[in-house]
Amino acid sequence: MLEPIGDRPVADVVRRLCGVQAQVASSAELAIRLRRQSSRAGETARALADGRLVKTWAMRGALHLLTPEEGGAFLSLFADARPWVRPVWVRHFGLTPDGIERLREAVREELDGKVLTREELAAAVVKRRGLTKVAEALRSGWGTLLKPLAWQGDLVFGPSRGNRVTFMLPEAASSRWVGLPEPEEAAAIAVRAYLGAYGPASADAFGAWLSGGWFGKRKLREMFDALGDDLAELDVEGARAFILAKDLDAVASAKPTSTVRLLGGFDQWVLGPGTDDGHVTPAKRRREVSKQSGWISPVIVFGGVVCGTWDRTATR
Secondary structure, X not given: OOOOOEOOOHHHHHXXXXXXXXXXXXXXXXXHHOOEOOOOOOHHHHHHHOOXXXXXXXXXXXXXXXXXXXXXXXXXXXXXXXXXXXXHHHHHHOOOHHHHHHHHHHXXXXXXXOOEEHHHHHHHHOOOOOOHHHHHHHHOOOOOOOHHHHHOOOOEEEEEEOOEEEEEOHHHHOOOXXXXXXXXXXXXXXXXXXXXXXXXXXXXXXXXXXXXXXXXXXXXXXXXXXXXXXXXXXXXXXEEEEEEHHHHHHHHOXXXXXXXXXXXXXXXXXXXXXXXXXXXXOHHHHHHHEOHHHOEOOEEEEOOEXXXXXXXXXXX
């Protein structure tokens, strides 16, 4: 995750981290650059433009950079959970599951061969029968009504037009896009990827990172149990945790570090295990790190543990 810093390409860093949260583009770029021995400004944007990365709503409903080869596995789990069929969602948007299907069909047809701004997409879709009432929700910067489509692989973000976001079909954004695997296959891919990056970790930690609580304990346990001997169970200060069996020797031989690192906002070092993990973010630091409206502060890490936050001030 942080040491040793390697010479991996941008997409490999994103793959290693299971995605990089990207609603603040500068924070996403910093998270990638500080994990590379040498880098230049703009390389992340070029990876998006070249289709080596895609940008879409993913974990916890937040905007992420993902690799087109593995990103569909994470999305598949959201698609399988179908949060948009819940009564609270239907009441809020007035759009039934059948309505979501009509919206999916309309959006895919409108994006076929085109890259549209949010406003252009909304204007085209609301002309469709049964979708006239969703104009305001579609134009919302939060994108909540478009997230079910992102999770089902129907759209990703395209290149911005000035300060306006655009959307396009995933297969148009990247020739590397492989789509969404079946849920069982996706769960195996996602759990292995997560534990490879953030293990040892519990099933609950994986669930919190993935969805913030959409998946029940039974479902999470089934995902982990399905991997059988591929996982090894550890006791971490009295708590049950798991790691990939192939990584067990590497964990056992790992040496403590006294390195001090400055990480940007929304860094995966904090988001991967979650701010509730006291091994990374001590309880006394949590309020400094996790702010209102989901804001995650830039942090100072000493020996792998958050020991403070930092900010940049203007200089001459």
